[in-house]
Amino acid sequence: MAQLIATSGDITRLTVDAIVNAANTSLLGGGGVDGAIHRAAGPELLGACEKLDGCSTGDAKATSGFRIPARWIFHAVGPVWRGGGHNEDELLASCYRRCLELAREHNARSIAFPAISTGVYGFPMKRAAEIALKTVRENVEASGVERVEFVCFNEETLSIYEQLLARD
Numbered sequence: 001m002a003q004l005i006a007t008s009g010d011i012t013r014l015t016v017d018a019i020v021n022a023a024n025t026s027l028l029g030g031g032g033v034d035g036a037i038h039r040a041a042g043p044e045l046l047g048a049c050e051k052l053d054g055c056s057t058g059d060a061k062a063t064s065g066f067r068i069p070a071r072w073i074f075h076a077v078g079p080v081w082r083g084g085g086h087n088e089d090e091l092l093a094s095c096y097r098r099c100l101e102l103a104r105e106h107n108a109r110s111i112a113f114p115a116i117s118t119g120v121y122g123f124p125m126k127r128a129a130e131i132a133l134k135t136v137r138e139n140v141e142a143s144g145v146e147r148v149e150f151v152c153f154n155e156e157t158l159s160i161y162e163q164l165l166a167r168d
C-alpha cells in the first residue's frame, strides 16, 4: 500500500522523484507555485516547456527538473473555478490521474503535489483536497508510486489534508 502524507513547505526543495507544477495552458510560467518552480529550476526549464506546445486543462506534461532536486517536473493544468458547474471537479481529478500516469511512464516512485487550482484559479480548498485524495487513492496502486506527498502552503491547508487523510 502506498504511503500518502501531508507536509508543509516549499515544493521546490523536496527530494522526490517528481514534483507537480500547477501550470497554465501555455506552460510558459506564471505566479504562485509555477513561478517558484521556474525560479528554482532555472532558465533551462522555460526552454524545455517551450518545446511542449502547451497543455490542455486536465492534462499534464513532463520535463526534467533541471536545478531542483526532483528528477522530473509534471506540469499539470488545473481548471479555473467558475462556480462548480463547468466540469471543474472532473478536470481537477484528471490532473491527478494524468500525473500518476506520467509517474508510471517515467518510473517515478515518489511524487509531491501542490494543491492544484486552489490559488490564483480559486478552487475551494476542501473540495479540491477531497478530489485530490480520492483520485490518488483510486489510481496510486496502478501507477507504481510508493509515496505521495501533498505539499500544503499554509496551516489551514495542512489541517484540511490531515483530517481527510485520517479518515478511512
Ligand code: AR6
Binding pocket: 009, 010, 011, 012, 022, 023, 024, 029, 030, 031, 032, 033, 034, 035, 036, 078, 114, 115, 116, 117, 118, 119, 120, 121, 122, 123, 151, 152, 153, 154, 157
Ligand atoms: N510550494 C507549494 N505550494 C505552493 C507554493 C510553493 N512554493 N507556492 C504556492 N503554493 P497557484 P493555481 C500553493 O496559484 O491556483 C500560476 O500563475 C498555493 O498556496 O500556484 O493552480 C500559473 O501559471 C495554492 O494552494 O496555482 C497559472 O496561471 C497552490 O499552491 C495559475 O497560477 C496552487 O496555487 C494556476 O493557478
